[in-house]
Amino acid sequence: MTYVLSKRERKLLEYLRTEHTTFQIRGQLPLGSGVGTLSKLTTEGLLETGPGRFGDTGYRLSDDGWRCMYGKTHDEIMAGDGTNRVHPLKVWSWPPTPDATRTPAKPKPRLSELPPRLSPLKRR
Numbered sequence: 576m577t578y579v580l581s582k583r584e585r586k587l588l589e590y591l592r593t594e595h596t597t598f599q600i601r602g603q604l605p606l607g608s609g610v611g612t613l614s615k616l617t618t619e620g621l622l623e624t625g626p627g628r629f630g631d632t633g634y635r636l637s638d639d640g641w642r643c644m645y646g647k648t649h650d651e652i653m654a655g656d657g658t659n660r661v662h663p664l665k666v667w668s669w670p671p672t673p674d675a676t677r678t679p680a681k682p683k684p685r686l687s688e689l690p691p692r693l694s695p696l697k698r699r
Contacts (some may be wrong), residue, residue: 577668577669577670577672578619578669579666579667579668580643580666580667580668580669581612582674583607584612584615584616584667585614585618585667586605586607587604587605587607587608587612587613588616588621588636588640588643588644588667589644590604590608591604591606591622591634591636591640592636592644594635595635595636595649596624596635597627597633597635598623598624598625598632598633598634598635599633599634599635600627600628600629600631600632600633600634601613601625601634603627603628604634607636613629613634616640617630617634618635619635619639619669620637620639620669621637621639621669622634622635622640622641622642623635623636623637636649636685637648639669639688641673643664643667643668643669643671644663644664644667645661645662645663645664646661646671647661647699663674
């Protein structure tokens with residue numbers, strides 16, 4: 576079953592993307608990243624835990640976290656020749672669903688032309 580990330584989880588992953596080598600403690604993380612969000616992402620395997628500042632538990636993106644956002648790990652992105660720019664996926668889920676394999680949205684039904692509600696005025 577595919578798990579689609581919430582707005583808070585996306586915000587946290589975007590923040591951790593910039594500091595991907597160091598473990599960030601909870602005080603360094605953005606608002607809304609509480610114990611529930613961190614534990615959910617850790618159990619899904621999208622975050623790694625390790626020693627942070629002052630000996631507290633720190634968090635950073637795992638390879639699966641990068642796959643969730645971009646479809647590739649950080650090393651695979653950096654190993655590219657630089658000509659193909661990698662963009663984030665539109666839907667962040669675990670396991671990742673590449674944008675090309677998603678089923679397209681059904682077209683919306685078009686509104687048919689409505690009959691006029693007012694009758695034309697009589698000529699004088």
